[in-house]
Amino acid sequence: MATAKTRINVSVSDEVERALAALAKRDQVPQATKASELLRAALEIEEDRVLDRIASERDGKHAKYVSHEAAWR
Numbered sequence: 001m002a003t004a005k006t007r008i009n010v011s012v013s014d015e016v017e018r019a020l021a022a023l024a025k026r027d028q029v030p031q032a033t034k035a036s037e038l039l040r041a042a043l044e045i046e047e048d049r050v051l052d053r054i055a056s057e058r059d060g061k062h063a064k065y066v067s068h069e070a071a072w073r
Contacts, residue, residue: 010035 012020024034 020031020035020038023038024031027034029037
């Protein structure tokens with residue numbers, strides 16, 4: 001059966017495999033589905049870290065502040 005998803009092979013430690021198996025069993029989903037969900041969450045966290053770093057770099061003594069009303073006109 002063809003799928004629109006891309007397959008990747010990932011080698012994990014025994015500890016990670018046991019944790020993944022336990023989480024997948026708990027949530028009654030295949031291990032691949034749980035791995036995909038966890039990977040997606042990790043990518044969102046990484047994106048948040050990057051955006052936070054960008055915002056922190058922009059926030060300084062000479063930062064230009066815009067009122068809420070002006071920003072949403």
